[in-house]
Amino acid sequence: MAAEVSRSRIVVKQSGGTAKPSAGGFTPVDPNWKPPACWYEPLVTPQQFKAATESLKKGDFFSVNFGRRWGKDLLVDAFDKGEPTFTDTPTKNYNIGKEGMFWRAVAREDRANDSEILDCSENLFWQDAGTVPDVPNAPTPDVLAAYAYDKIRVPETEVELKPQGRSTVNLPTWVWLDKAVFSDVTVRAELPNTPLYAVTTAKPVALHLEPGTEDAKTFPASGDCPVNEDGSIGTPYAKGASQQDPPCGIAYYRATSGEPYQMKASVTWEITWKGTGGAEGSLPDGTFETTQDINVQEIQSINR
Structure with missing residues (x-):
């Protein structure tokens, strides 16, 4: 119906986000949200x-x-x-x-x-x-903000794990993201030959963990790890803390046998915008999910 007139001339430019950006956008938390x-x-x-x-x-x-x-x-x-x-x-x-x-x-x-x-x-x-x-249906800053929403590319970065490579049954695996890994991502959208613009900002606010098996426990129990005041998520593992419950992590109760567990880590991003004439608002939160292989071993013991 409209293929020949569907290409917008809005110009977008992204900044922020210290890790490698993902190839695709994130998923709106509100499935019923529809942009103009x-x-x-x-x-x-x-x-x-x-x-x-x-x-x-x-x-x-x-x-x-x-x-x-x-x-x-x-x-x-x-x-x-x-x-x-x-x-x-x-x-x-x-x-x-x-x-x-x-x-x-x-x-x-x-x-x-x-x-x-x-x-x-x-x-x-x-x-x-x-x-x-x-x-x-004249263009407005909020129309540009909604357009920019789809252009946001958040970092695609694996979470840090301790122990690395192989977890152990019943011992917590600590999960965290350093403050340098994730930072706010902004996309500025401008409509040429008009005074209209909007700057849409995505701020990471939470990490959600799914172990990939029912034989596991998340920390906290909800699997939702909030962002700390300094922008980090969770706490890096410290020597001697293997028996402690991590603020963000997973304990596996059954070892893997051949196929690793597929742990899912999804970051929630809070979206706000500001634009021409002091206009501002918010858009639905977005989530971006990555999957990591987790191998779990039994504790080896020797009988004498």
């Missing part, structure tokens, strides 16, 4: 639009909205001759000499065939420079 399906963006200057129209050959079309494509004659009538038949903002000579741009609806790429994009029903229209259209 469509909005409007600046598309072409008067000179660019005139050149694009004049270059059209017979049978060529220019998309003016989702599923609406106009040929050269209709574009000339509406935007060169100024006939208001098919647009609320007809122009003469493509408004060459005026400051501004022609705007068009844009759909999120993952919602390009969603019926909700039809809420952005305006055909290609003129907008003066430095202004934002006063229409439903």
Whole structure:
């Protein structure tokens, strides 16, 4: 329906996060959260639009909205001759000499065939420079924040374990993340040729552990390890602490036999944003999960 007009011109730039970023985004905690399906963006200057129209050959079309494509004659009538038949903002000579741009609806790429994009029903229209259209589904800082949400790439880093390599039945395995491993991740989203921007920040707030077997116990019992004040998670193992309960960790009650346990470690990220004109808000928390192999051995004893 809208493949040719689903590519946004929003520019995003990520910073922060000291570890290698993941290839994919995180999963919203709220499964019912839906970002805006469509909005409007600046598309072409008067000179660019005139050149694009004049270059059209017979049978060529220019998309003016989702599923609406106009040929050269209709574009000339509406935007060169100024006939208001098919647009609320007809122009003469493509408004060459005026400051501004022609705007068009844009759909999120993952919602390009969603019926909700039809809420952005305006055909290609003129907008003066430095202004934002006063229409439903006009772009706003929170629209940019939601767009940036999907572009956040949080670190994909394995948690630290002690003992490393092989755990022992009934002895706790300590789990932690150093404060240098995880830090806030920010994504700035800007809409070119407008004053609109939003800076979306993802802050790690908790680590959740799943042992990969029912024959285990997590510390704390919920498996939720909070982030410490200094940004670290859990506490590094110290010599002589093998019999103590770790603030974050797992005790396995059965040894592995051939296949390791698949321990899952998921970090929850709290998402907030700030944007143009002092606007600010929050978005659903996101989680990112990694899996690590855990081998567990029995304690070896010698009978004499």
